[in-house]
Amino acid sequence: MTDDMYPSRVGGREQIIPRKDPVIYADPADNHGPLNSTQLSFYRDNGYLIFPELLPQLVEPLREETQQLREKLAGREELVCEPHDNTLRTIFNPCGFSDAFDRFFRHPEVLPIVQQLLGSDVYRMQSRINNKPAFHGRSFAWHSDFETWHVEDGMPRMRALTAWIMLNENHHHNGPLYVIPGSHKLYISCSGETAEDNYKSSLREQKLGVPQADTMREVLRDRDIHAITGKPGTLVIHECNLLHGSPDNISGDARQVAMCVYNSVHNRPQAPFGAPRPRPAFLSSRDHSPVTVAA
Numbered sequence: 563m564t565d566d567m568y569p570s571r572v573g574g575r576e577q578i579i580p581r582k583d584p585v586i587y588a589d590p591a592d593n594h595g596p597l598n599s600t601q602l603s604f605y606r607d608n609g610y611l612i613f614p615e616l617l618p619q620l621v622e623p624l625r626e627e628t629q630q631l632r633e634k635l636a637g638r639e640e641l642v643c644e645p646h647d648n649t650l651r652t653i654f655n656p657c658g659f660s661d662a663f664d665r666f667f668r669h670p671e672v673l674p675i676v677q678q679l680l681g682s683d684v685y686r687m688q689s690r691i692n693n694k695p696a697f698h699g700r701s702f703a704w705h706s707d708f709e710t711w712h713v714e715d716g717m718p719r720m721r722a723l724t725a726w727i728m729l730n731e732n733h734h735h736n737g738p739l740y741v742i743p744g745s746h747k748l749y750i751s752c753s754g755e756t757a758e759d760n761y762k763s764s765l766r767e768q769k770l771g772v773p774q775a776d777t778m779r780e781v782l783r784d785r786d787i788h789a790i791t792g793k794p795g796t797l798v799i800h801e802c803n804l805l806h807g808s809p810d811n812i813s814g815d816a817r818q819v820a821m822c823v824y825n826s827v828h829n830r831p832q833a834p835f836g837a838p839r840p841r842p843a844f845l846s847s848r849d850h851s852p853v854t855v856a857a
C-alpha cells in the first residue's frame with residue numbers, strides 16, 4: 563500500500579484536514595472540452611454543477627427501465643431496502659443490467675464533461691438508482707463519498723465524481739440532495755473502525771464516515787447548505803469529496819435519481835485503507851477499462 567494521504571477510521575480522533583488534490587484535472591492549455599471557463603470555476607469553487615433539464619427526452623425510457631430492473635433483480639444484493647421497512651431504497655449497478663442506463667452514462671452530452679473535469683479516460687466505478695419512496699424514504703446523513711471509497715474500496719486520491727440525472731422532479735419537499743458548496747476542499751478524517759461487511763448495513767443507514775455534530779458545526783460556520791432541486795432530466799455533477807446528504811421524504815412524491823460514479827483510470831483502487839477487505843464489485847467495479855462515448 564502507498565502512503566495514506568487521507569487517513570480515516572484508523573483509530574485517530576475526528577479532525578478536519580485540507581484537501582491535497584486538485585479539483586479540476588483538465589489541462590489548462592486544452593480548451594476543447596464542453597465546459598467553459600465560467601462553469602469550470604464554479605465547479606472548482608463549489609464542487610458541483612447543475613445542467614437544468616439537459617436530457618428530458620431520456621427520462622421516460624429510463625423510468626420504464628427502472629421498473630423492469632426492480633423485477634429483474636428481485637432477491638439480489640443489488641436491491642437495498644429502507645432502514646426500517648422493506649420499501650426499495652436503492653438499485654445498484656443499473657449500467658451492468660440495462661442497455662438504456664449503460665448508454666445514458668456514456669451519452670455524448672455527459673461523458674465528455676466527466677472526461678474534461680477528470681482530465682483523463684475514466685471507468686465507471688459504481689452506478690445506482692436512488693428511489694426515496696413517498697412517505698417511507700429515509701435520510702442520508704452528511705458524508706463525503708470519497709471517505710467511504712478511500713476507506714472501504716481503496717480509492718487512493720480525489721480524482722472521481724458522480725454524475726446524476728433527476729428521473730422525476732426533485733423539489734423542496736421530497737427529500738432533495740443537500741450539498742455544502744466549497745466543502746470539497748476539506749477532508750474530514752473520521753473516528754471509528756470499519757467492521758467486515760459494513761456495507762450490508764451502511765447502504766440502508768450509514769453510521770461510519772459520518773462527521774459528528776461539532777465537526778459539522780465548524781464546517782457550516784462559514785458555509786451554507788444548498789438544496790439541489792430541478793425538473794426531470796436535470797443533470798448534476800458533484801465532486802467525490804463534496805459533503806452532502808438528504809432529509810427524509812415525508813411528501814407524497816417519490817424522489818428518483820440515477821447516479822454514476824466515474825473514476826480516473828489513473829486512480830485505480832488499491833487495498834482498502836481502513837477495512838478488512840474490498841467491497842463487492844457491484845459497489846466498486848473490478849472492470850477498470852475506459853468507457854467510450856455511445857454512438
Ligand code: 6CS
Binds near residue numbers: 702705706711765
Ligand atoms: O457506499 C457508497 O459507495 C455510497 N453510499 C453511501 C450511503 N455512502 C457513501 C457513498 O455515497
Ligand code: FE
Binds near residue numbers: 705706707806
Ligand atoms: Fe453520497
